[in-house]
Amino acid sequence: MSDQIDKLRKIIGNIPIRKVEIPEEQNLNNIYIAQGENGILQLLDMPTEMEEVTEVERTPLPVLLNDSLAEIQDIETAQQKFHEDKNIEKQEEKSPQIETVHEGKLRMKAENNIYYVLGTLSQDLSSMRITLMVEERHTGRKERTKLDLYEREIVKVVSIQFGELYNQSPEQIEADLLLLTDLLEQYREKQLQESKPGFREKRIQAAITPENQKKAVEFLRQPGLLQNIDNLIEQAGVVGEENTRKLLFVIASTYKMNYPLHALVQGTSGSGKSHLINTIGQCFPPEDVMSMTRVTSKSFYHYSHEELVNKLILIQDYDGLDEEAQYAFRELQSAGTVSSSTTYKDRFGNLTSTVKTVKSHFSSLLATTKAEVYYDNMSRSVILGVDESDRQTQKIIEHQNSKLAGISDYREERKAAEFLQNCIRCIKPMEVVNPYADKVRLPIEAKMLRRLNNHYQAFVKQITILHQYQRNKDNQGRIIAEPEDLKIACDILFDAIMLKVDDLDSSLRQFFDRMKAHVRHIAQGKPTEYQFTQRDIRLALNASKATCFRYMEDLELLEYIQRTGGYANRGFKYKIVFWDDMEKIRIKVKAQLNAQLETLNQPAVHSSSNPMNHQNPHEHGENSTAVQQFKSMHSNSNQTPS
Numbered sequence: 348m349s350d351q352i353d354k355l356r357k358i359i360g361n362i363p364i365r366k367v368e369i370p371e372e373q374n375l376n377n378i379y380i381a382q383g384e385n386g387i388l389q390l391l392d393m394p395t396e397m398e399e400v401t402e403v404e405r406t407p408l409p410v411l412l413n414d415s416l417a418e419i420q421d422i423e424t425a426q427q428k429f430h431e432d433k434n435i436e437k438q439e440e441k442s443p444q445i446e447t448v449h450e451g452k453l454r455m456k457a458e459n460n461i462y463y464v465l466g467t468l469s470q471d472l473s474s475m476r477i478t479l480m481v482e483e484r485h486t487g488r489k490e491r492t493k494l495d496l497y498e499r500e501i502v503k504v505v506s507i508q509f510g511e512l513y514n515q516s517p518e519q520i521e522a523d524l525l526l527l528t529d530l531l532e533q534y535r536e537k538q539l540q541e542s543k544p545g546f547r548e549k550r551i552q553a554a555i556t557p558e559n560q561k562k563a564v565e566f567l568r569q570p571g572l573l574q575n576i577d578n579l580i581e582q583a584g585v586v587g588e589e590n591t592r593k594l595l596f597v598i599a600s601t602y603k604m605n606y607p608l609h610a611l612v613q614g615t616s617g618s619g620k621s622h623l624i625n626t627i628g629q630c631f632p633p634e635d636v637m638s639m640t641r642v643t644s645k646s647f648y649h650y651s652h653e654e655l656v657n658k659l660i661l662i663q664d665y666d667g668l669d670e671e672a673q674y675a676f677r678e679l680q681s682a683g684t685v686s687s688s689t690t691y692k693d694r695f696g697n698l699t700s701t702v703k704t705v706k707s708h709f710s711s712l713l714a715t716t717k718a719e720v721y722y723d724n725m726s727r728s729v730i731l732g733v734d735e736s737d738r739q740t741q742k743i744i745e746h747q748n749s750k751l752a753g754i755s756d757y758r759e760e761r762k763a764a765e766f767l768q769n770c771i772r773c774i775k776p777m778e779v780v781n782p783y784a785d786k787v788r789l790p791i792e793a794k795m796l797r798r799l800n801n802h803y804q805a806f807v808k809q810i811t812i813l814h815q816y817q818r819n820k821d822n823q824g825r826i827i828a829e830p831e832d833l834k835i836a837c838d839i840l841f842d843a844i845m846l847k848v849d850d851l852d853s854s855l856r857q858f859f860d861r862m863k864a865h866v867r868h869i870a871q872g873k874p875t876e877y878q879f880t881q882r883d884i885r886l887a888l889n890a891s892k893a894t895c896f897r898y899m900e901d902l903e904l905l906e907y908i909q910r911t912g913g914y915a916n917r918g919f920k921y922k923i924v925f926w927d928d929m930e931k932i933r934i935k936v937k938a939q940l941n942a943q944l945e946t947l948n949q950p951a952v953h954s955s956s957n958p959m960n961h962q963n964p965h966e967h968g969e970n971s972t973a974v975q976q977f978k979s980m981h982s983n984s985n986q987t988p989s
Contacts, residue, residue: 367391385485385514443523445530455530457523459484459515464527465491468535473497475531479505483513496528555772563769567816573597573835576770576813582763584626586746587739591731594839595627595712597809598729602635602659602710603776604812606805609680609711611665611725613853614733615894619743620714621663623733627712628661630767635659642668647675648687648705655679655707665715679707680727726795729802729843732853777815779808781828787837787943790936793847803844807836830947837940845933850905856929858898859907861888866923875926878911880918 367390369375378386446454453464463480475496482489490512494501502524503517510517555563569575577593585592591612598608614620628636638661647655662668668676678685686704713728749755784804793799811818811828818826849856863874865887870877885895899921902908906925913919 383486388485443526443530445534453531453534455523455527457526459519460509460513460523462523462527464531468531468538470535470539472535475528477531481509481513488513496524496531555769559769560773563766563773564816566766567770567773567813570817572814572817573810573839576767579763579767580627580630582759583630583767584760584764585623587742588623588734590839590842591734592623592627594729594731594843595624596630597806597813597839599627599631599659599710599712600771600774600813601805601809602631602708603657603774604809605776605778606808607708607710608802608805608809609713609728610731611713611715611728612731612733613715613717615735615854616716618733618735618854620716620733624661624663624712624714628659629764631659631771632768636661638663640664640667642672642676644669644671645675645687647672647679647685648703650705652704653706655705655709658709660709660711662711662713665713666717677727679705679709680711683707726798729840730846730852731843732846732857735854735857774813774815777812778823778825779811779828780821780825781807781811781833783828783830783833783947786947787833787940789844790848790939793844795847799844799847803836803840806840807832810836830944833947834944837944841937841940845929845936848932848936849929851901851907855898855901858888858890859902860929863923863926874923876922878920878922880913880920882918 369378369390375387378390382389443455443457446456448454448463451466455462455464461482461484463482465478465480469476476493477496478491478493480489480491490509492505492508494505496502503521506517506521506524509515509520566572566575573593576596577589580592580596595610595612598610601607612620612624625638628638635657636659637655640663642662665673675685684704684706686702688700688702690698690700692698711728746755750757781804784807787803789796789800789803807828810832811826814832815826818829820826846853851859862884865884866874866877866879881895881899884890884899885892888895890898899908903910903921907923907927908921909924911920911922
């Protein structure tokens with residue numbers, strides 16, 4: 348025995364050695380079979396069956412070499428760390444805490460057991476009904492029950508039951524359950540506080556490093572800013588749509604400004620509407636963008652008070668909004684607030700009425716496949732159309748193939764988008780004064796001219812704000828718009844203005860122009876007499892049956908085509924009866940706007956006359972002639988085409 352102790356002493360050093368005496372006719376194997384691991388642990392913990400071998404401590408230690416001393420030092424370091432870990436575990440056991448395993452499982456570690464609370468806590472503060480799982484630490488045995496921790500008698504009964512099952516003290520288990528009750532109360536109070544709208548933290552603004560800020564400001568100071576931004580948008584993933592993508596970017600950038608704008612992108616299914624607005628949205632700070640694919644009828648009424656302030660909202664499919672959701676969104680766009688009268692129960696259970704108000708200040712990009720949107724919704728947005736030409740289709744296919752072939756680098760797209768995000772973070776809301784606001788008059792024949800003029804003036808202000816590092820300021824700190832801003836606004840907004848002039852929406856206009864070109868090609872000099880069927884047009888234009896049928900119905904309703912014969916079972920025949928020439932009208936309107944823009948370099952003269960005179964050009968002789976010429980284009984547009 349002493350030889351074995353000496354060998355052990357060489358390994359463990361000057362550490363007290365104790366021995367345990369096993370009862371007669373017993374061994375460790377029998378004890379383990381009868382009582383398990385718990386029986387072995389109880390045998391080791393019984394002080395009456397332990398005695399210290401004192402004579403071993405007086406045994407002189409042998410002289411060791413340097414290598415042996417190093418090994419002993421490593422062993423002592425490991426032992427010291429082991430004891431430190433044990434002390435930490437004991438401290439944790441002395442002060443148990445609630446740990447979140449996942450959303451539906453909480454855990455508290457006690458000295459002998461681990462207590463799990465399964466499911467979600469009831470928010471009724473008058474009770475604490477839980478599903479409890481108790482796991483014994485030594486054996487891993489688990490027992491489950493349901494109880495209300497606020498029922499003291501039930502807690503005592505459960506403590507006695509678990510004490511008998513685990514051979515533990517019921518008083519200790521009851522103390523653990525009382526501590527669990529206190530911790531669950533604190534956890535529930537924290538949940539209630541976080542669920543209150545007033546507790547929500549303020550929006551966290553992403554920090555921009557001084558280096559990135561310097562690069563962004565240098566970029567914003569460069570000449571040809573809008574063209575440089577357009578190049579970055581193309582690099583970010585928007586192929587083609589040169590004018591549309593600049594227009595959408597400028598509209599989206601108004602979300603923090605005094606006059607936010609909204610855009611509605613129309614196009615057929617699969618034409619790339621969602622890709623267009625999503626890519627533009629990626630060019631703005633993510634903390635300011637809200638993307639929605641579905642909106643319920645009452646969801647806009649339940650946002651917090653200022654949750655929709657200074658936001659860019661993307662709605663992937665505006666067709667999915669029902670009438671009530673569209674009404675709420677319309678009010679948020681124009682009025683800036685939406686209010687609802689609701690009832691709630693106070694702390695005494697009485698029903699009380701209150702008015703909940705949601706404040707808003709945002710710009711929005713919407714996508715829709717409908718040719719005709721509700722009139723009141725269309726007037727609040729700038730209407731845009733997706734380019735559905737074969738040339739644009741070829742550009743998109745080439746871009747897709749280049750990405751799949753590894754020619755286009757996704758990291759470059761991400762880099763361009765992040766740089767534009769930093770540029771937007773450097774753009775600050777500022778007041779703008781436009782001394783040339785009464786110098787440009789939009790076509791009087793445009794639909795919804797009052798709001799269209801408001802959109803145009805706000806668009807000019809936003810162009811000036813984007814150039815805030817290049818523009819002068821007046822004595823009041825306001826940015827002064829320059830003639831260049833109005834020219835840029837007219838160029839970018841021109842297609843949207845023409846959509847307000849045209850009777851047809853963008854998709855229908857493209858279909859009708861292609862149909863006219865086809866009829867001219869095969870009519871052999873007599874296009875006004877040529878008759879065709881829907882099948883002829885569908886095959887010639889490679890359009891789907893449903894799309895072609897819908898467009899033909901719309902054109903017939905607007906009296907652009909006329910049904911001349913045929914049968915329902917064999918197909919009706921049509922001919923074109925109104926040969927409008929929108930290209931000539933576009934040239935005329937463009938010339939009219941350019942003529943007004945050429946006079947902007949003259950000194951601005953402020954007049955005290957009616958500020959709305961520019962919307963009634965009949966009062967001015969110079970513009971009266973232009974309007975008469977514009978009207979003559981419409982009156983002569985149904986002549987036989989050459």
